[in-house]
Amino acid sequence: MxxxxxxxxxxxxxxxxxxxxxxxxxxxxxxxxxxxxxxxxxxxxxxxxxxxxxxxxxxxxxxxxxxxxxxxxxxxxxxxxxxxxxxxxxxxxxxxxxxxxxxxxxxxxxxxxxxxxxxxxxxxxxxxxxxxxxxxxxxxxxxxxxxxxxxxxxxxxxxxxxxxxxxxxxxxxxxxxxxxxxxxxxxxxxxxxxxxxxxxxxxxxxxxxxxxxxxxxxxxxxxxxxxxxxxxxxxxxxxxxxxxxxDFAGSAAALREPHLWVMALLYIGTFGSFIGFASVFPKLIADQFPEFSTFQVGQAAVSLAFLGALVGSLARPFGGRLADRFGGARVTVGAFAVMALGALSLIWTLPLQSFWVFLACFLVLFAATGMGNGSTYRMIPSIFAARGLATGAVPGTPAGIKIQRKAAAALGLISAIGAYGGFVVPQVLNASQLATGGYTAAFYGFVAAYVGLMVLTVLVYVIPRRSLAQQRI
Structure with missing residues (x-):
């Protein structure tokens, strides 16, 4: 050397x-x-x-x-x-x-x-x-x-x-x-x-x-x-x-892979929800509980809105670790289930007008989005590896190298598409407020979306499929 x-x-x-x-x-x-x-x-x-x-x-x-x-x-x-x-x-x-x-x-x-x-x-x-x-x-x-x-x-x-x-x-x-x-x-x-x-x-x-x-x-x-x-x-x-x-060729090939678009949709649901809720959380607190928007500590004001992004960020590595142990698809299904329950809990408990219950429900939702971030991102290389097995693309061969290039490109493309959730979530809440004067309709929409994404994950990635070489994703 x-x-x-x-x-x-x-x-x-x-x-x-x-x-x-x-x-x-x-x-x-x-x-x-x-x-x-x-x-x-x-x-x-x-x-x-x-x-x-x-x-x-x-x-x-x-x-x-x-x-x-x-x-x-x-x-x-x-x-x-x-x-x-x-x-x-x-x-x-x-x-x-x-x-x-x-x-x-x-x-x-x-x-x-x-x-x-x-x-x-x-x-x-x-x-x-x-x-x-x-x-x-x-x-x-x-x-x-x-x-x-x-x-x-x-x-x-x-x-x-x-x-x-x-x-x-x-x-x-x-x-x-x-x-x-x-x-x-x-x-x-x-x-x-x-x-x-x-x-x-x-x-x-x-x-x-x-x-x-x-x-x-x-x-x-x-x-x-x-x-x-x-x-x-x-x-x-x-x-x-x-x-x-x-790798422009790898990116072009990845865009033609149907699983890229399925995973992009799942990542909009997990990472998109994380970044979207993190961005609107301070406003939601100010709208629903203005007296709790900030707390005075000496001469400074402190907002508890940071807790949502903090919990979601810290939960992400654990989602990846659980995915390594139990399979990314199973952890993602669990994350969507908890996200749906968290959104439902917000709807059910808002009439109580309790800030601390509101905060607890949102922190559960943030933790689930963080776990889902880690598990969905971990699924991507597993899916492409399974596609390689199903198509006979052995690692080290030209076909295997092509699969690896597609997987690497897919990671970047999916992270980009998923980030659009940061725009979608605030705008859904905005539309709900303009149409109904509140956010309940938006959260019912989120519940439906999370249930739909959970079912999609089960059908495509939890149930063994020949197109994925019967592999656990």
């Missing part, structure tokens, strides 16, 4: 075999050629340290991406108190449009690492977060700001949602197959926690020392130093891998 420093470009063909000797070639701009984490000797001696260093800064950058993506979820409940005269429907649009933009950006962001390099794109994608953060600080300072301008700035926050796709795509190249699951799980969990941190920290910062007023502009300004740190850290400590390749 050798490490060479040179300024010449090298061949960036397919990665060598696991037993092939590793010769790292470092080029200016922190480019690394010859990366092969499957070589055990190289991985233990040098590769693991490099990969973990890149993972740490990737998590930090993605964490900030989720914060900016979901920042308006907590800002909107503060706008009326800051002098803005907006309807409830307009507030729902400010909540949901970042998810719409973020989900759409996940498609091109998936390929940016291969085009520009993981380090380079992390710097760029972190720098893009400065735009919505700065503009938010400007537009919320003036209550006369037109709604269209507020909506545009909220939409720009969607760049943070795209970061997930590029971050996950980058990290998958650094780790060997046996450690990808853990590394990607940490990367995803670190990002998801950004929603909770934003909803916890923003009310404190904008109210502390402000007396009877709120300095809502700080909701944007407060993240700028951390974004600059993320840019510096990516520039100083991350690397570009020349082995990172854009």
């Amino acid at each position: 050798t490490t060479t420093v040179t300024a010449t470009a090298t061949d960036v063909a397919a990665p060598p075999r696991a037993d092939a000797p590793v010769e790292l070639v470092r080029r200016p701009g922190r480019w690394i050629d010859g990366w092969n984490p499957e070589n055990g000797e190289f991985w233990q001696a040098e590769g693991r340290g490099i990969a973990q260093r890149n993972l740490r800064w990737s998590i930090f950058a993605e964490f900030l991406g989720f914060i900016i993506w979901q920042l308006w979820s907590i800002v909107v409940v503060m706008l009326p108190g800051a002098g803005f005269d907006l309807s409830s429907s307009q507030l729902f649009w400010l909540i949901s449009v970042p998810s719409l933009v973020g989900a759409t950006l996940r498609f091109p962001y998936t390929f940016m690492v291969a085009i520009f390099g993981g380090r380079n794109w992390t710097i760029v994608s972190a720098a893009l977060l400065l735009i919505p953060a700065v503009l938010l600080g400007i537009v919320v300072s003036n209550p006369e700001t037109p709604f269209a301008v507020l909506l545009l700035v909220a939409a720009l926050g969607g760049v943070g949602g795209g970061n997930f796709a590029s971050s996950m795509a980058n990290i998958t190249y650094f780790f060997p197959q046996k450690e990808k699951g853990w590394a990607l799980g940490l990367n995803a969990a670190g990002g998801n926690l950004g929603t909770s941190v934003a909803q916890f920290a923003v009310p404190i910062v904008v109210t502390i020392g402000a007396g009877a007023t709120m300095n809502v502009a700080l909701a944007g300004w407060m993240w700028i130093p951390l974004i600059l740190v993320a840019m510096w850290g990516a520039w100083r400590y991350m690397d570009n891998l020349s082995s990172a390749k854009a």
Whole structure:
């Protein structure tokens, strides 16, 4: 094993075999050629340290991406108190449009690492977060700001949602197959926690020392130093891998696979529900229990809305672990069942007008969405592996490699499609409020959707099927 420093470009063909000797070639701009984490000797001696260093800064950058993506979820409940005269429907649009933009950006962001390099794109994608953060600080300072301008700035926050796709795509190249699951799980969990941190920290910062007023502009300004740190850290400590390749053919093949669309639908139900409910939870609390919207602790205001995103984020790894033990389809069925019961419990207990019962029901719902996130994501490689067995695509053969490429592409595509749930959930609640003056109809709709998705999972993935080689998914 050798490490060479040179300024010449090298061949960036397919990665060598696991037993092939590793010769790292470092080029200016922190480019690394010859990366092969499957070589055990190289991985233990040098590769693991490099990969973990890149993972740490990737998590930090993605964490900030989720914060900016979901920042308006907590800002909107503060706008009326800051002098803005907006309807409830307009507030729902400010909540949901970042998810719409973020989900759409996940498609091109998936390929940016291969085009520009993981380090380079992390710097760029972190720098893009400065735009919505700065503009938010400007537009919320003036209550006369037109709604269209507020909506545009909220939409720009969607760049943070795209970061997930590029971050996950980058990290998958650094780790060997046996450690990808853990590394990607940490990367995803670190990002998801950004929603909770934003909803916890923003009310404190904008109210502390402000007396009877709120300095809502700080909701944007407060993240700028951390974004600059993320840019510096990516520039100083991350690397570009020349082995990172854009697999457009694999993505096109995955889009023709019916199971991709079935799993995308299931992921809208799990992750889409998580990110959708996380974004509207502060507003739902303010609408149903305004006296509990914030709690005064000294000079600062604290919102309990952050608990929903926190519980859902922490539950995600356990969903993946249970899927490893019992099968992803079974855990997903259980998650949808609990989600349906949680939504029903909300409908049944709302007449009690008990905030604590309302909070408990929602935390159960959030925990189930988190578990479902982990289990559905774990199902994807299992499904494609089963498809390979059913079609005789043996691992290592050209047909087997084609299946692996489709599975890898499907992970990114499904994560992008699932994120549209973050737009759908708030808009369903908005439509319910406009049509009926309340949210009960929307939650009945969610119950029906979860039951339907549960039945779909049973029929397609729990019952053994010849098309999946009778495998347990």
